[in-house]
Amino acid sequence: MSDEKRTSQPTQSSSDLDDLERRLETARNRHKEPEADGDNGGTLLGMAWRLSTELVVAVLVGAGLGYGLDHLFGTRPWLLLVGLGFGFAAGIMSVFRVAGKMDAENAHIPIGEDMPDTNDDEMD
Amino acid sequence: MASNPMDQFKVEPIFQGPKIGPFDLTFTNASLWMVITVAAVILFMAMTMRGKLIPGRLQSMGELSYEFIADMLKETTGPEAVKWFPYVFTIFFFILFANLIGMNPYAFTTTSHIAVTAALAVFTILAVVIAGIWKNGLKWFKIFAPAGLPLIMYPVIIPIEIISFVSRPVTLAVRLFANMTAGHVMLKLFAIFIAYLVGKGAATGVAAIVPILGTIGIVALEFLVAALQAFVFAILTCVYLNDVYHVDHH
Numbered sequence: 001m002s003d004e005k006r007t008s009q010p011t012q013s014s015s016d017l018d019d020l021e022r023r024l025e026t027a028r029n030r031h032k033e034p035e036a037d038g039d040n041g042g043t044l045l046g047m048a049w050r051l052s053t054e055l056v057v058a059v060l061v062g063a064g065l066g067y068g069l070d071h072l073f074g075t076r077p078w079l080l081l082v083g084l085g086f087g088f089a090a091g092i093m094s095v096f097r098v099a100g101k102m103d104a105e106n107a108h109i110p111i112g113e114d115m116p117d118t119n120d121d122e123m124d
Numbered sequence: 125m126a127s128n129p130m131d132q133f134k135v136e137p138i139f140q141g142p143k144i145g146p147f148d149l150t151f152t153n154a155s156l157w158m159v160i161t162v163a164a165v166i167l168f169m170a171m172t173m174r175g176k177l178i179p180g181r182l183q184s185m186g187e188l189s190y191e192f193i194a195d196m197l198k199e200t201t202g203p204e205a206v207k208w209f210p211y212v213f214t215i216f217f218f219i220l221f222a223n224l225i226g227m228n229p230y231a232f233t234t235t236s237h238i239a240v241t242a243a244l245a246v247f248t249i250l251a252v253v254i255a256g257i258w259k260n261g262l263k264w265f266k267i268f269a270p271a272g273l274p275l276i277m278y279p280v281i282i283p284i285e286i287i288s289f290v291s292r293p294v295t296l297a298v299r300l301f302a303n304m305t306a307g308h309v310m311l312k313l314f315a316i317f318i319a320y321l322v323g324k325g326a327a328t329g330v331a332a333i334v335p336i337l338g339t340i341g342i343v344a345l346e347f348l349v350a351a352l353q354a355f356v357f358a359i360l361t362c363v364y365l366n367d368v369y370h371v372d373h374h
Contacts, residue, residue, distance in 0.1 A: 020178055045348070046356050053299045054291070061291040083287075089280075090287035 047102055054098060055091040062087015129312035133236055133305065154240070157232040161222045168217075189217070193358070200362040201369065208365055211251065215244060216358035223304060223350030227343075235353075236304040238297055245296035248361045256368045267367050292364055296357060303353050307346045314339040 066083020070076055138156055141149030172186025179187060193213045197205050219235060226233025234240050256264040268285040269278060314335045321332040 017177065046352050049299060049303070049352075050295075050356060050360075053295045053302075057295045057298055058288055058291045061294055062287045065287065065290065086283045087287050090284045090291065093284055094288045094291070 051095050051098060054094045058091030058094060059084065059087040062090060127316060129309045129316065132232075132308060132312060135237070153232050154234055154237060157225065158222070158234050158240070161218060161225055161234065164221050164225065165217045168221075189213075196359055197362050197365075200359060201365045204369055205362070205365055208251075208362075212358055212361055215248070215361055216354055219244070219300065219357050220351060220354035223354060224347070226304065226308070227346060227350060233304055233308055235300055236308055238301040241300040242293070242297040244300075244357070245293035248296065248364060249293040252364050252367055255365075256371070259368055260371050264367075264371055266371050292360075296360060300353050300357055303349050307342070307349055311339065311342055311346065314342060 062083040062085070063080060064083070065087075066080040069079045069083070073079070135152045135154050137150045137152050139151050141151055143149070169186065172182045172189075174180075174183060176183060190213075193216060194206065194209060197209060197212055201208070222233070222235045222240075225231050226235065256267075268282055268289065270281065270285070273281060317335045318332050318339065321328045321335065
């Protein structure tokens with residue numbers, strides 16, 4: 001096998017490709033741990049930003065819609081208050097929705113320190 | 125250098141353009157840096173497109189970026205959404221390059237203006253609305269009324285769903301704009317503080333080491349944020365495209 005590979009390397013591109021594949025595989029395995037780690041820090045920051053803006057903006061949009069409708073119907077403060085309430089509800093709902101999805105995505109990552117092996121297997 | 129931390133966001137005309145109706149076609153520094161961003165993306169793609177069986181470094185970058193976006197679309201939206209690839213790819217690389225180019229001294233950060241980020245967000249949400257109605261007809265509006273609730277809940281849940289849909293483009297625009305603006309203001313403030321301490325004399329000049337270290341940290345953080353916000357914008361575009369294809373299970 002390794003014999004054949006060496007002889008055909010300069011001419012045949014398919015075994016060349018196999019060789020590259022193998023080397024890539026070993027390189028990938030070597031670099032797996034730190035990559036996964038760095039990724040996680042970035043996405044955690046992303047999640048934090050996502051959840052906080054989701055909540056704040058929903059309240060503002062609810063209040064804005066209420067304010068606009070107040071202008072339309074001439075019912076000055078009331079629809080603004082209703083919109084504020086609905087906006088808050090919408091914010092909570094989207095935060096729960098997003099957080100639930102994040103939980104589902106992360107469900108396969110074991111948090112305990114006594115099972116790193118199964119984690120590796122599952123990642124593949 | 126300007127000493128007001130907000131001066132870096134000033135839009136200044138480079139040459140006067142014609143006014144067509146309400147539109148002022150003046151070419152500003154913001155327009156210039158957007159043109160530079162687009163040119164940089166095109167250059168990047170052109171450099172990475174020399175196809176060989178065993179890719180070199182540049183070609184690998186191109187292939188990795190293709191796979192990155194294609195996988196993101198397939199995983200978050202589904203394999204039927206791959207036709208949106210050009211749009212998501214363009215959005216991601218425009219924002220990424222705009223953010224990174226803005227990190228250079230003297231460069232103008234186009235994504236620190238809500239006019240730019242809001243335009244991008246409006247494109248995304250209009251694409252979802254138009255494609256959703258195109259594909260599902262009026263049934264698309266069912267995303268505002270999730271099935272399987274008691275009838276009494278609908279007067280409450282429909283306004284809530286509408287508000288949460290309307291806040292999507294707003295969150296997209298505000299998050300990117302706020303991140304970029306806050307980061308650049310913070311950088312500028314720290315830099316001004318260094319100059320101020322050094323200018324006051326030798327004793328305070330030594331103390332300037334603290335804001336110098338702070339600035340270095342913030343620069344690193346800002347590079348992370350620049351890439352992260354481009355990623356968040358792109359992945360949320362994919363998430364929102366879900367509503368085009370999965371109307372029933374929301």
